[in-house]
Amino acid sequence: MATESTPPLAPPNAARNLWPGLSEAASRLATRTLPRLLLPLLGIVVVLVLWANIAMRINTSLGALPGPAAVWQQAGNLYDEHVAERTKARAFYARQQQRNADALVEDPQAEVKTRPYTGKPTFIDQIGTSLVTVLSGFALASLFAIPLGIAIGLSPWLYAMLNPAIQIARPISPLAWLPIVTLVVSAVYVSDDPAVSKSYLVSMLCVTLCSLWPTLMNTAVGASSVSADLVNVSRVLRLGRLTHVRRIVLPSAVPMIFAGLRTSLGVAWMVLIASEMLAQNPGLGKFVWDEFQNGSSSSLGRIMVAVITIGLIGFALDRIMLLLQRAVSWDKNAVLR
Amino acid sequence: MNTHLELSDIGMNFKTPRGTFCALDGIDLKVAKGEFISLIGHSGCGKSTVLNLVAGLLKATRGGVIVNGRQVTEPGPERAMVFQNHSLLPWLTVFENVALAVTKVFGKTKTRAEQRAWIEHNLELVHMTHARDKRPNEISGGMKQRVGIARALAMQPEILLLDEPFGALDALTRAQLQDSLMEIQARLGNTILMVTHDVDEAVLLSDRVVMLNVGPGARIGSILQVDLPRPRNRLALAENPAYIHARAEILRFLYDGHSAHNTAAPASPVAKVSRLQLLRRKVANG
Ligand SMILES: Nc1ncnc2c1ncn2[C@@H]1O[C@H](COP(=O)(O)OP(=O)(O)O)[C@@H](O)[C@H]1O
Numbered sequence: 001m002a003t004e005s006t007p008p009l010a011p012p013n014a015a016r017n018l019w020p021g022l023s024e025a026a027s028r029l030a031t032r033t034l035p036r037l038l039l040p041l042l043g044i045v046v047v048l049v050l051w052a053n054i055a056m057r058i059n060t061s062l063g064a065l066p067g068p069a070a071v072w073q074q075a076g077n078l079y080d081e082h083v084a085e086r087t088k089a090r091a092f093y094a095r096q097q098q099r100n101a102d103a104l105v106e107d108p109q110a111e112v113k114t115r116p117y118t119g120k121p122t123f124i125d126q127i128g129t130s131l132v133t134v135l136s137g138f139a140l141a142s143l144f145a146i147p148l149g150i151a152i153g154l155s156p157w158l159y160a161m162l163n164p165a166i167q168i169a170r171p172i173s174p175l176a177w178l179p180i181v182t183l184v185v186s187a188v189y190v191s192d193d194p195a196v197s198k199s200y201l202v203s204m205l206c207v208t209l210c211s212l213w214p215t216l217m218n219t220a221v222g223a224s225s226v227s228a229d230l231v232n233v234s235r236v237l238r239l240g241r242l243t244h245v246r247r248i249v250l251p252s253a254v255p256m257i258f259a260g261l262r263t264s265l266g267v268a269w270m271v272l273i274a275s276e277m278l279a280q281n282p283g284l285g286k287f288v289w290d291e292f293q294n295g296s297s298s299s300l301g302r303i304m305v306a307v308i309t310i311g312l313i314g315f316a317l318d319r320i321m322l323l324l325q326r327a328v329s330w331d332k333n334a335v336l337r
Numbered sequence: 338m339n340t341h342l343e344l345s346d347i348g349m350n351f352k353t354p355r356g357t358f359c360a361l362d363g364i365d366l367k368v369a370k371g372e373f374i375s376l377i378g379h380s381g382c383g384k385s386t387v388l389n390l391v392a393g394l395l396k397a398t399r400g401g402v403i404v405n406g407r408q409v410t411e412p413g414p415e416r417a418m419v420f421q422n423h424s425l426l427p428w429l430t431v432f433e434n435v436a437l438a439v440t441k442v443f444g445k446t447k448t449r450a451e452q453r454a455w456i457e458h459n460l461e462l463v464h465m466t467h468a469r470d471k472r473p474n475e476i477s478g479g480m481k482q483r484v485g486i487a488r489a490l491a492m493q494p495e496i497l498l499l500d501e502p503f504g505a506l507d508a509l510t511r512a513q514l515q516d517s518l519m520e521i522q523a524r525l526g527n528t529i530l531m532v533t534h535d536v537d538e539a540v541l542l543s544d545r546v547v548m549l550n551v552g553p554g555a556r557i558g559s560i561l562q563v564d565l566p567r568p569r570n571r572l573a574l575a576e577n578p579a580y581i582h583a584r585a586e587i588l589r590f591l592y593d594g595h596s597a598h599n600t601a602a603p604a605s606p607v608a609k610v611s612r613l614q615l616l617r618r619k620v621a622n623g
């Protein structure tokens with residue numbers, strides 16, 4: 001009985017059947033794994049090696065340019081500082097709560113105060129600030145650019161009227177907008193109890209002003225190049241103006257709008273860092289500037305951590321936009337990369 | 338004849354960068370209710386232009402289109418068009434494409450449920466119910482054309498305009514759709530104006546075949562009455578002498594190279610200029 005229950009021995013030619021599996025694996029390696037995973041990794045390794053070698057040879061006033069290892073170490077430090085700061089903040093609030101509770105026990109009518117913790121913003125806090133600023137500036141720009149782009153795309157008159165102004169405003173650098181925006185915000189935004197800080201408003205408006213244009217132009221082109229046949233369909237159906245825009249123009253223009261939005265978000269991120277640096281508005285840009293002014297032996301390493309973080313976040317934002325673009329694209333044959 | 342649609346002395350000039358181009362010059366035609374008319378002619382002679390004029394998508398330079406005694410001034414769903422390249426909205430499903438037309442035309446007169454039933458009824462007419470939730474890029478060319486026809490029919494048009502509706506399809510699909518179209522027209526009795534460049538299609542489907550001269554300044558060169566009994570069967574007709582005769586008539590017209598400048602002189606000065614230019618070109622070319 002025991003012998004019957006053991007599985008039958010593999011036939012002698014089973015070993016040969018292994019080969020197709022192996023060659024299949026090899027061809028998968030050649031066609032997919034290699035270009036998709038190994039080559040990019042190889043590229044990164046090459047860059048790291050070059051960086052390490054070049055960094056060693058460059059001496060700045062703050063010492064040798066930090067290589068990958070030193071930068072990695074600084075990244076760890078920055079994270080530890082963040083954790084430490086959070087611990088301090090928690091301790092502060094715990095003490096304050098305790099103090100207030102004690103005061104209330106002593107005298108139930110006592111006026112207790114809750115003060116916010118005023119520690120120095122950490123690297124992670126600065127990332128958060130920058131992200132909030134860039135996303136709100138970008139959202140404002142999109143809210144403005146998409147409807148205006150549609151209007152310009154649909155009306156040759158409006159196009160003729162606004163095109164020169166747009167073409168002049170488009171190439172203006174964020175550095176040129178900054179003083180104007182700063183002054184205007186200071187003059188206009190006066191409130192005893194401001195909901196948001198002035199510096200946030202300045203950075204955000206700068207981002208809006210500079211990241212508006214790609215979305216605006218792309219939307220206008222998208223709206224003006226709706227297929228003549230689809231326009232005819234709309235005319236035969238006597239669709240109203242609003243329905244025409246909603247059912248025909250907007251969906252037609254969606255691929256172009258999203259291409260514009262993607263460019264805009266890239267611009268927004270670049271502009272944000274520049275304006276934070278220059279205007280001393282909180283965020284990653286200010287972090288870089290502060291470290292630069294600080295000039296300690298670890299500063300260069302910390303700046304490099306920030307620079308790489310800026311790159312990584314920019315990359316991540318672009319990927320997210322790409323995913324969105326793919327999700328809303330009705331033209332599933334279009335290759336989006 | 339009880340005239341339903343009338344083209345009255347239509348002239349059509351296009352403004353081009355190289356001056357005015359006279360596409361049509363004096364098109365006259367009266368169509369009875371429920372009649373099936375084919376427009377046939379060489380490519381570029383102005384067939385689509387005639388259709389667009391009836392649809393109201395273009396405005397005639399001279400003359401006009403009269404439907405039920407009233408001049409056409411703008412497009413409208415009572416003159417539904419099936420476009421040459423289907424023109425479905427690529428972001429909508431088959432059902433939604435038809436629904437766009439139905440909600441616009443019957444939004445006020447039919448309830449939601451009635452509208453849905455009407456959309457499904459029209460998809461059934463063209464045998465497309467099975468693909469109702471597919472998008473245009475997921476179905477074949479013939480299927481797209483069916484949906485285009487369903488969308489037009491769903492507007493319950495008095496006049497159905499078809500611009501080379503089956504031109505891009507393979508022979509088998511085309512035959513199927515032609516049969517469907519004949520069936521539908523027998524049932525609904527729409528007046529149909531169809532542009533085609535397929536002689537067999539013209540004879541098989543039409544009550545009359547209108548042959549246009551070669552442009553510029555195209556006019557109606559000849560009209561052929563097709564007195565074949567309906568329902569028509571393509572296989573039976575292949576041997577029918579009347580069918581063969583009609584076919585030969587059209588072919589002779591097309592291959593004789595009829596054109597505006599070797600038929601009777603048109604009246605419009607614009608056409609005269611273009612004829613002069615043509616003459617000059619002929620002289621220049623030897
Ligand atoms: N919008 C336009 N502007 C200028 N010329 C046009 C326009 N539409 C059509 N034409 C010209 O009119 C003639 C007839 O065109 P069309 O009706 O499309 O021909 P077809 O018989 O092939 O459908 C062609 O020579 C074409 O070049």
Ligand SMILES: [Mg+2]
Binds near residue numbers: 385386
């Ligand atoms: Mg045509």
